[in-house]
Amino acid sequence: MNDRYGTDVLAGDWKAPPRGRSREVTAERGLVVEDVQTGWCGAVVTVEKAGGLHVVHLEDRRGKTKAFPLGPGFLLDGQPVVLVAPKAAPAPATPTRTASGSRAVAAAPARVALGSRIFVEGRHDAELVEKIWGDDLRVEGVVVEMLDGVDDLGAVIRDFRPGPQRRMGVLVDHLVPGSKEDRIVQAARAVPEAREHVLIVGHPFVDVWQGVQPRLLGWTEWPVIPRGMSWKHGILAELGWPHATQADVAQGWKRILGSVRTFTDLRPELLGRVEELIDFVTEPV
Template sequence: MSSRYGSDPLAGDWRRPRAAEVATVPAELGLVVEDRETGWTGAVLRVEPIGGRQVVVLEDRHGRVRSFPLGPGFLIDGRPVVLTRANAATAAAGPVRSASGSRAVVGAKARVAAASRLFVEGTHDAELVEKVWGHDLRVEGVVVEVLHGVDDLAAALADFGPTRTARAGVLVDHLVPGSKESRIVAAASARFPDDTVLVVGHPYVDVWQAVRPQRVGLTAWPTISRDVEWKAGIAAALGLPHTTTEDLGLAWKQILGRVRTYADLEPAFSGRVEELIDFMTVPPPVRP
């Protein structure tokens, strides 16, 4: 008896995308991928046999390690790929792009931390920078350090002691002319030569706004009343729990989970991060 609907759409390996829709990518050491099913993102450590099948071992930015079956079910820059065991033949495959849009340096180990440091204002800022630019930062050996408020900037810079070969890049929230933040930044950075410290900022009240609102189902980020804590107001607008610190942390995880590449961020944020990375990684000019 024939079926009017053809073959069962759930028959076979439903997790495997059609070959015409995906690229096959060798699981080279250092390649950053995301498991499509769980959202786990990490760099490839190795491919090894476990329980009679090949698995790829990924390490996330916290140093945690998980294994996933080698094959379909992965994303690179939000696009589905099929991971295969790397070999000499596949090493000649075309370039892979990282989430920042740069060419991924596959097979390269992270460098020992360089002298320069990228300071960001808050844990959420650090997590967003790491998710999109983590590959670039690992390749360059730049470490992200968290400032728990711009008031800590002067002490952090004094403790670090930036030089022309050990530069400090600083990303500040809500850095607009005439603000308290702008006055603190000016005073803190004035103590150091321009070629040792670069402070840039974005105009957003919080780094949550650096994510394009369309990624979380909004046409624009809502205006929150001044008598309501901003993050709590945003979480409420998204229909998420918002009464405790833990609620707000989970709300941020939901937002961060929607970010795939730099294209999901506002240019006023992503452009400033790129500017800082260039400042810290381009060798200083030779003085006459």
């Protein structure tokens, strides 16, 4: 049926501006918009709060950046938009397990350190133990100390003066029959102070680096480094990483350690020995 008088001019959105009404758009990084008042056109670099107001920073094609109040007054593909701040990412869920696989203890109060200690050969050993077992050791109040080698292990045991409330656990690298480390450990176990309250265990690896699963570095097995060559430098060379200086070694270890996330990234020969030491120094008297 025809309307002889035509449609009602007030029936639609007759107040709408020529470009249409604004819609909300999240100011995501890289979004290209134009400020209506100044004509400045640029990509969103960041959104921050300044003076109680949200501000969006736009970078033009010359690399210059300018700040504008977040909200209305922008064009996106020629259409008006209201820029809104990106929603904050939800807080990560509280982990239920530690890196070692133990049940996580939320908001555990600080605990006074036990008299008992775990000793490891060097910094890299200590850093790896901290990464996997640090949360557990803090809950138990166990401190890990560095020996800087085991050549004077017997003297370290005597100086520590182990006892029922002061147990001593020691992790030794390359503890295999016939090795120098094996002879040192046998002599240390013969020290009278070590008979009851000292546990010395070891893993078979040349260095604690080998306790990391080789798959994390793209290998099926750790390579064999020829005698006469520095083992760590040789490993870094096999990886194609810088290896000329001690700083290169430190950086290389940082990359290897960074690949480790949980106990599944370590080899069983190392895992079992550290767990054994933790049980020993925390066993109730």
